[in-house]
Amino acid sequence: MRRAEPEPRPDHTSYLASWLKVVSDDERAIFQAAAHAQRAVSFLHGLSPDH
Incomplete structure (x- = not known):
């Protein structure tokens, strides 16, 4: 199944x-x-419960 390409924003x-x-x-x-x-990204990964 082919996924539709998103329309570019103006x-x-x-x-x-x-x-x-x-x-x-x-x-x-x-x-x-x-x-x-x-x-x-490192900060957000640090907030993850599995870290």
Whole structure:
């Protein structure tokens, strides 16, 4: 059974454009964002009852 593809939201283009601007202005930005995301994931995993 094939799953239907989600429809893109109208704001996806502007969201991606804003990230492209950030990354073009500061090449370290993507790495800083990834580090923040990893800290958030680690925090949420720490809240899990099986940890």
